[in-house]
Amino acid sequence: MRQRKAKDLDKRLQECSDYIVPLPEDGGRSYGEIGSKDPNFQSPEHEAALRQLWKACFPRQRDLYLEIGCGKGDFITRKAAKDPASDFLAIEGQETVILRALEKAKGLTSEELPDEAGREPLQNLKFMLTFVDHMSDYFLENQLSGVYLNFSDPWPKARHAKRRLTYRKRLLDYGWAVRPGGFIEIKTDNDPLYAFTLEELEAVGYEIVEQTADLHHSDYAARLVMTEYEKKFHSRGKNINYVKALVP
Ligand SMILES: C[S@@+](CC[C@H](N)C(=O)[O-])C[C@H]1O[C@@H](n2cnc3c(N)ncnc32)[C@H](O)[C@@H]1O
Incomplete structure (x- = not known):
């Protein structure tokens, strides 16, 4: 039974393979190589492999978010549908979850498809199946125009603070992959995580340009795209925290 389910999952993922960015073939991890003091050190081979990979996936060399x-995948599918002049990439570590996003992007399911997209498969959106740790495993320096973190896991225990996706070292890591002037945009229902995130943004010196602890009673809400979790929490009356910061 379990085997049949795994086979079915593999088959459905295979059917969406044109939407999946393969993980770098050279093993990816360049972080912490012997003799390197730079946490984002990329060997020339790794950098060359990444250049080739991204050129193949997004040949038009446009803004990549x-x-x-x-x-x-609700949020990223809507973003890609609204902005066909830019490219979008979404990363998700859980196979069964990302499959739903892939089938949505491909137009295989009618589930909450954005009105703008109709049932046309999107050409400017791709997905990567992995739990991201170091950006230099996958990206080139200054490659991205913006990063979205929507309703990330809060890791409430203090001893797990480093696992939070807005921990300062992670913010610096995103900043390495984001071009100067690009942004990091964060939404969360979790108030303590929001307070932590603001402190961490300040600690790394990223300029906060938009900020509210109650997004849906602010002017920002009208122009931002809602996420699946956001809809869920908002419908229960929970305030949504939002912050946008620029990478220097
Ligand atoms: C609470 S859900 C939010 C989903 C969506 N962003 C939204 O707002 O509706 C968080 C998702 O992030 C994924 N995730 C957490 N850490 C990740 C990481 N380091 N790399 C990739 N995916 C991650 C989890 O597997 C989970 O599906």
């Missing part, structure tokens, strides 16, 4: 932890 990344969502880390896209869940079932």
